[in-house]
Amino acid sequence: MILAARSSSGLSRVSDEVKALGGRARPIAVDLSSASGVDDLIDACDDVETLVANAGVTLAASIGSLARDQIDATAYLMTAGITRLCEALVPAMVSAGKGEVIIVSSIAAFVPMKKSAAYAASKAFATSYARSLDLEVRASGVRVAALCPGYVRTDLHRRAGLDHLSSKVPGWMWLEPEDVVAAANRALVRKRVVTVPGIAYRVVRPFLSSRLAQTSWQRLTRR
Ligand SMILES: NC(=O)c1ccc[n+]([C@@H]2O[C@H](COP(=O)([O-])OP(=O)(O)OC[C@H]3O[C@@H](n4cnc5c(N)ncnc54)[C@H](OP(=O)(O)O)[C@@H]3O)[C@@H](O)[C@H]2O)c1
Numbered sequence: 619m620i621l622a623a624r625s626s627s628g629l630s631r632v633s634d635e636v637k638a639l640g641g642r643a644r645p646i647a648v649d650l651s652s653a654s655g656v657d658d659l660i661d662a663c664d665d666v667e668t669l670v671a672n673a674g675v676t677l678a679a680s681i682g683s684l685a686r687d688q689i690d691a692t693a694y695l696m697t698a699g700i701t702r703l704c705e706a707l708v709p710a711m712v713s714a715g716k717g718e719v720i721i722v723s724s725i726a727a728f729v730p731m732k733k734s735a736a737y738a739a740s741k742a743f744a745t746s747y748a749r750s751l752d753l754e755v756r757a758s759g760v761r762v763a764a765l766c767p768g769y770v771r772t773d774l775h776r777r778a779g780l781d782h783l784s785s786k787v788p789g790w791m792w793l794e795p796e797d798v799v800a801a802a803n804r805a806l807v808r809k810r811v812v813t814v815p816g817i818a819y820r821v822v823r824p825f826l827s828s829r830l831a832q833t834s835w836q837r838l839t840r841r
Pocket of ligand 1: 622623624625626628648649650651672673674675676695722723724725766767768769770771772773774775777
């Protein structure tokens with residue numbers, strides 16, 4: 619397993635967990651928000667069977683408050699970088715007649731998000747990209763899944779200065795990372811491209827763009 623992230627300490631921790639379970643892990647410290655970082659990761663890859671495009675950050679910022687470098691780096695990380703990884707790694711899967719591509723998107727792909735326009739738009743890109751990629755490679759035996767979770771208990775919100783969400787967003791709206799992984803496995807088995815983990819989110823998904831849902835969501839997440 620090749621593990622990619624920027625933080626060496628995080629990589630060592632996950633690498634140790636993989637080894638403790640009897641697997642082999644190769645951690646690579648790269649910044650995937652730059653083309654050179656993505657190229658370094660691609661150079662390290664050989665015969666990839668499963669690609670998980672998971673790296674992402676959330677940006678909670680009012681319009682006009684993002685620096686140019688921040689906009690460019692985040693856009694690359696969450697859109698063009700995913701394309702570049704797939705361009706480099708998927709053709710070998712197609713030739714082999716097997717392989718899996720899991721793109722971690724978000725429920726934000728389907729709903730407008732105040733002060734998170736760039737994040738929501740990048741997830742719409744990721745989901746749309748996965749759907750088209752699936753159309754192209756499905757017949758070869760390669761499976762593609764776009765995961766679109768709602769709130770998941772990870773470090774994402776704390777790192778974005780959105781700690782208040784853990785107390786404001788009701789418990790039923792939170793998923794555990796294991797729920798998302800299980801949903802990914804089911805999606806691959808069932809050959810379902812776009813997957814919304816969690817029954818509560820699946821039930822409300824058709825109504826997410828309604829005014830009522832939008833107003834309630836904004837009340838819940840307001841700072
Ligand atoms: N948590 C949620 O509620 C939620 C909901 C929907 C979708 N998602 C999506 O789930 C994915 C995983 O996020 P998470 O919730 O697990 O957040 P997280 O705990 O903050 O993990 C993010 C991961 O991405 C890596 N990463 C971030 N920027 C990177 C960069 N420039 N280069 C390389 N690696 C980078 C981080 O490692 P380093 O910081 O060490 O680089 C970390 O391993 C993201 O795509 C996110 O948008 C999360």
